[in-house]
Amino acid sequence: MTWSVFVLCRRERLLAFLFTFGLLLTTEAQGPGQQAQQPPPQVHKRFEYKYSFKPPYLAQKDGTVPFFEYSGNAIASEESVRITPSLRSQKGAIWSKLASTFDWWEVEINFRVTGRGRIGADGLAFWFTTTKGFEGPVFGSSDRWNGLGIFFDSFDNDNKHNNPYIMSMINDGTKVYDHQHDGSTQQLAGCLRDFRNKPFPVKAKIEYYRNVLTVMFHNGMSNNDKDFEMCFKVDNVVLPKTGYFGISAATGGLADDHDVIKFSTYSLRSPEMALVPDNANEAESKKFELEFEEYQKKLKQQKDDWAKQNPDQAKAKTDDDWDNWFTDQDKELQQIFQGQSAIREVLTELHRKLDDIVSRQERSFQILGALQAGQGAVVPQAGGKAPPPPPNVPVDTIRRDEVNAILANQREIVTASRDIKNFVSDIHTKTGQILGRGVGSAQQIGSGADMEGTIKDVRENLNIVKRDINIAIQRMANQAAPSCPPVPDVSCVSTTFFVVLLAAQMVVLVVVLVFRDSKKDQAKKYY
Secondary structure (H helix, E strand, O other), X not given: OHHHHHHHHHHHHHHHHHHHHHHHHHHHHHOOOOOOOOOOOXXXXXXXXXXXXXXXXXXXXXXXXXXXXEEEOOEEOOOOEEEEOXXXXXXXXXXXXXXXXXXXXXXXXXXXXXXXXXXXXXXXXEEEEOOOOOEEEEOOEOOOXXXXXXXXXXXXOOOOOOOOEEEEEEXXXXXXXOOOOXXXXXXXXXXXXXXXXXOOOXXXXXXXXXXXXXXXXXXXXXXXXXXXXXXXXEOOOOOOOOOEEEEEEEOOOOOOEEEEEEEEEEEEEOHHHHOOOOOOOHHHHHHHHHHHHHHHHHHHHHXXXXXXXXXXXXXXXXXXXXXXXXXXXXXXXXXXXXXXXXXXXXXXXXXXXXXXXXXXXXXHHHHHHHHHOOOOOOOOOHHHOOOOOOOOOOOXXXXXXXXXHHHHHHHHHHHHHHHHHHHHXXXXXXHHHHHHHHOOHHHXXXXXXXXXXXXXXXXXXXXXXXXXXXXXXXXXXXXXXXXXXXXXXOOOOOHXXXXXXXXXXXXXXXXXXXXXXXXXXXXXXXO
């Protein structure tokens, strides 16, 4: 329990530091002379099933997708829609049958782009346009669209080594997409992200709320739904009031599988608009509310009747606490994992705030550059048109002290990340010890004591052997070496007999060599 208390204390200190640092970071980002702003109200989301598809049973038995229609080389199955297979020169698309009826929306796309090669082609595109697209040259869809296109471009046409790349482009129906430069001269915003051959599905969250376009990206390296990062955020974006949602893809000389697993659409409403009831569904919603209240009353009445009929079982069920199912070690591990989760959430929030600060810096630098060039702060809108800047408008620029504060905050984040890394490694070590202690701890303690005794016995035996060897060496040095008995001078073979025997051996050797040469000559005649 000492370790658990230590973990809790240290975790609380780290969490307090991180939360305090997050508040300081927010305050510094606002700059001096500005008051702390209240957090924006929570946006109400409503799932729109007529503009969405997801597994299982994504496609019906006849191969159709409810409320959607697909064309080209697209193939629909129960688990996903393959927009294009990994074959050359393929094009496919899927579009919603109905036009949207809401002003603000959010779309979350789960997809996979997989291929055998290190480089793939061409890419995948998300569309929100006034009319449905048809098969064409822009990622499998038609050019000169009217609306928004977000492209997940996997092939580097301009040889700038900046792909895979995610970019957005707004068209008013007159622009032609620039394939040679990957649309870099026409893009609204973009970010460099890799989305090919990931272990988990890649996710993109596209939000359009109050003329602000935000794209969040999940790189597919984990299965955590909270691991989104900011790709880009653009203000003053004007899109059509109504439009069709669609996804298209294309392959070229290189080919990838473009699979869309999930396409979820949500309508966004402000808290004020969410309180306004929908007249068309008001009567039906009241009916459902009354039915739900009656069901709750019946359920409560049945529970009370059962408790009166079975008092012993009801008491045992009341006394059965969920905490009794866990041991102390399980509770310690639960506390450790909760601490890690809290640290991860705080770091994710700090990362999001840093992304906001970086985007604010970029916008401020753009405004400063425009002011220095004498053009004013101009923000492009739909169709590439920009309204004339009003005179003498105060510009929210970033100052030197704010830059220094941001750099200092970044250094503090690096230091805090190192401390957290050491803390997490310490937690993993202690977790391993807890797990090892929970399984066979008695055998481990006994085996350790036996091992120490064995090492002591071996050491003593080696000392005894060393002492005996030293005694034997001393005794051999003190004793005189024994003398060998004299060897009698006896000649076993006479000189004449030895010479005759040597001559006989030479004769026999010569005869053998001659006989072997004659055999070889006879054998050559047969060849």
